[in-house]
Amino acid sequence: MKIVLNGEPQEVEARSLAALLEEAGISGRVATAVNEAFVPSALRSRHMLAEGDRIEVVAPMQGG
Amino acid sequence: MGLVLAVAAALWGAGWALGVPPKSRLTVLAGLFLLVLALQLVLPAGHPLRTATGGSPAPWLLLAGFAVLALLYGRWVAGLRARADASGPKPDAPTGSFSEVELDRYARHIVLRELGGPGQKRLKQARVLVIGAGGLGAPALQYLAAAGVGTIGVIDDDVVENANLQRQVIHDDADIGMPKVFSAQRAMEAQNPHVAVRPYHRRLTPEIAADLFADYDFVLDGSDNFATRYLANRVAVAQGKPLISGALTQWEGQVSVFDPAHSGPCYQCIFPEAPDEALAPACSVAGVAGPLPGVVGAMMAMEAVKVITGAGTALRGALLIYDGLYGETRRIGLKRRADCPVCGNNDKG
Ligand SMILES: [Zn+2]
Numbered sequence: 001m002k003i004v005l006n007g008e009p010q011e012v013e014a015r016s017l018a019a020l021l022e023e024a025g026i027s028g029r030v031a032t033a034v035n036e037a038f039v040p041s042a043l044r045s046r047h048m049l050a051e052g053d054r055i056e057v058v059a060p061m062q063g064g
Numbered sequence: 065m066g067l068v069l070a071v072a073a074a075l076w077g078a079g080w081a082l083g084v085p086p087k088s089r090l091t092v093l094a095g096l097f098l099l100v101l102a103l104q105l106v107l108p109a110g111h112p113l114r115t116a117t118g119g120s121p122a123p124w125l126l127l128a129g130f131a132v133l134a135l136l137y138g139r140w141v142a143g144l145r146a147r148a149d150a151s152g153p154k155p156d157a158p159t160g161s162f163s164e165v166e167l168d169r170y171a172r173h174i175v176l177r178e179l180g181g182p183g184q185k186r187l188k189q190a191r192v193l194v195i196g197a198g199g200l201g202a203p204a205l206q207y208l209a210a211a212g213v214g215t216i217g218v219i220d221d222d223v224v225e226n227a228n229l230q231r232q233v234i235h236d237d238a239d240i241g242m243p244k245v246f247s248a249q250r251a252m253e254a255q256n257p258h259v260a261v262r263p264y265h266r267r268l269t270p271e272i273a274a275d276l277f278a279d280y281d282f283v284l285d286g287s288d289n290f291a292t293r294y295l296a297n298r299v300a301v302a303q304g305k306p307l308i309s310g311a312l313t314q315w316e317g318q319v320s321v322f323d324p325a326h327s328g329p330c331y332q333c334i335f336p337e338a339p340d341e342a343l344a345p346a347c348s349v350a351g352v353a354g355p356l357p358g359v360v361g362a363m364m365a366m367e368a369v370k371v372i373t374g375a376g377t378a379l380r381g382a383l384l385i386y387d388g389l390y391g392e393t394r395r396i397g398l399k400r401r402a403d404c405p406v407c408g409n410n411d412k413g
Contacts, residue, residue, distance in 0.1 A: 007387075007390075007392065007394070028339050028340065028343045029335065029336065029337045029338070029339045029343075030339075031334045031335055031383075033396035033397070036395065036396045036397050037396070037397045037399075038329075038334065038383075038396060038397055038398045038399045040333075040399075040401050041336065042401075042403070056385075056394060056396050058318070058334075058383065058385065058396070059339060059343065059344060060290070060311070060334075060335040060338065060339060060344055061311035061312055061313040061316070061317070061318060061344055062287075062288060062289050062290045062293065062311060062313075062338075062344055062346060063199070063288055063311060063312045063313045063346060063347040063350070063352060064196045064198050064199055064200045064201065064285075064286040064287050064288040064310070064311065064312070064347075064357075
C-alpha cells in the first residue's frame with residue numbers, strides 16, 4: 001500500500017496506524033495525524049490506513 | 065493729549081530699537097501715564113502744562129480702563145489656550161485613548177479592516193505574559209511591543225550568553241551577563257515607549273505560576289523545557305486562558321493555540337507525556353538554525369494579535385509545522401482527548 005509519511009511517499013505493509021509506526025521504526029511519545037486529522041495514541045491500533053493516506057508523525061519539541 | 069501719546073510712542077520705539085525688553089518699556093509707559101495723571105489732578109484747570117497734556121484726568125482714566133480690559137482679555141485667551149493644551153492627549157494615558165504620536169505609529173494597523181481603531185485599542189488594553197526571553201521570546205516580545213500590546217510581562221531566569229546571540233536578536237553583545245528579562249525590557253521600551261513591560265527574573269515554578277497567570281489575559285509559551293511547558297498548560301487550562309505555544313528544534317518548529325475553554329485541545333491532549341531527553345534534545349545539544357526562532361516566534365506574535373482582536377482565525381485546534389530545511393509548512397487538525405488529565409473534565413469545546 002502506498003502512503004505518504006511526513007511528506008515522503010512510501011510503500012508499506014502495515015494496515016493500522018500503530019503497525020505503521022512499528023514498521024517505520026518510530027517509537028516514543030509522538031503525536032499522529034492521518035490526512036491532517038489528529039489520531040490519539042489510544043486509537044492508533046484501531047485506525048486502519050487507506051491507499052494514499054497522508055500520515056504525519058509529530059514529536060514534541062522543547063526548544064525555545 | 066496727542067503730544068503725550070506721541071512721546072509714549074517715541075519712548076516705545078526707542079526702547080525697541082535699543083533692545084529694551086517689552087516689560088521694561090511697559091514700566092516706562094506706566095510711569096509716564098502716572099506723571100501725566102498727577103499733573104491733571106495737581107495743577108489747577110487752565111494751567112498751560114495741564115492743557116498741553118489733555119486738560120482733564122477723564123480721558124486718561126478712560127484710556128487706562130481700555131488698557132486694563134485689553135490686558136484681561138489677553139490673559140483670558142492665554143488661559144483658554146493653556147487649558148486646551150493640558151486636556152489634549154498625553155502619552156500612555158491609562159484611559160486607553162491614543163496620542164497623536166500613537167495614532168501615527170499604529171496607522172498601518174488602523175487601516176486594516178480586521179483591526180482598525182477598536183482592534184488597536186484592544187491591543188493597548190491587552191495584558192500578555194511571555195514565558196522565556198530566548199529564541200522564541202525574543203521575536204515574539206519585539207513584535208508584541210511594536211504592535212502596541214499595552215502590558216507585556218516576561219519571565220525568564222537566564223542571563224544573556226554569547227552563544228544566545230546567534231539567534232536571540234532582542235539582546236545585544238553589550239548585554240552579555242545581564243538577566244535576559246532586563247535586556248529584553250530595555251530593547252522593547254527603546255523600540256516603543258508607549259507600552260509597559262514587566263520583567264520577572266525568575267523561573268516559572270508551580271508556586272508562583274497561578275498568581276502570575278492571574279494578572280494576564282493569556283500566555284505565550286516560548287520556554288525551553290518540557291517541565292515548564294506542562295506546567296504552563298496546566299495553569300492556563302485551570303484559569304481558562306489561551307496558551308499560544310511555540311517550540312522548535314534544529315530546522316523545524318511548531319505553533320498552536322491551546323484554548324480548551326474556547327475550543328480545541330490542550331497541550332497535554334496532543335503530547336500526553338514528555339519524550340525521553342535523547343529523542344527531544346534541548347537546543348544547546350541539538351542545535352538550531354538562527355532564523356528559525358524568528359519565524360516561529362513571529363508566528364506566535366501573529367496568533368497573539370488575532371487572539372486579542374478576534375481578527376481572522378487563530379490556530380485553535382490546529383498545529384502548524386514549519387520545516388525550514390525544506391521550506392515546507394504543514395498543518396494538522398487537533399482534537400481534544402476525552403481522557404486528558406488536564407482538560408478532560410471540561411465539557412466545553
Ligand atoms: Zn487536554
